[in-house]
Amino acid sequence: MAYKLNKITIRTDNSNEGIKNIENIWKDIVNGKLPILFDSEHVFQQGISPVSKYSNYSGDENGDYDLTIMAVTANFFQKMDAEVSKGYYKKYDEKDEYGEISVCTRNAWKKVWSEQKMGDIHRTFTADFESTVPSEYTKDGKAHCYLYVVIQ
Template sequence: MNLTIIKSVRTNNFKDETIMHKITEMWKEASSILRNQDEVKYGLYYDYESDYKGDYTLSVAIESSDNDSMIKIPNTSKYETFEVDTSDEFGILNAWKEIWGREEKGGLIRAYSFDFEKYYPNGQIEIHIAIK
């Protein structure tokens, strides 16, 4: 899969006091650039310092063949997919808490290469976690 990066931030889930502000502003700026509402959008997580407790880069991206700011995600990666309850305003956060909990219990062995949230035009959201 080839993704073109629209906007990015570097952050940490537990040590960055401005994480929500950074992510909200990144999505606002990206949304002002992305006018096509029928396009699948991605929240791409990569460049991990260590595990989910370390620093990482989060980017808003779209599928593209444009070589500018493009990241190629290898087709060889295996993913486990988590459906987000979009009827819950905390659905994304709750899905991530489930992912972290399963990882802590040894039920999810993450690769920490490229993970992504996939936002469909119909409002559906999936989180794809790269696994070993």
């Protein structure tokens, strides 16, 4: 009987070691070792997207936090966009023409940290969400990072 995980959580930080741990978790998810995108028999799960949730911050982005990678359906994004329209979240959409997910993800977070430093946004550090989409799954052929950051 096949099984799948709905989510997995690790405690990490933004140190080099923490980033390496995040990369390793993602590799295990993409290759099916952790059955979130695939079930335990390596069958791809249709209609789901992996989303990173950053929560339980010990302070700000410089401290420890929980990273939860979870399987969501399309209605998750509709709900998040509704939260953006209510002013609870700010949405960032960064893309890379060359299909490099790491580039658009890094650029999205740089924007957040810059706006935070300038005082343009005030983060609550409660629950932020990130969805990256490889270029082969987008209509425009570019890699995308959608970032939802909780603001006051």
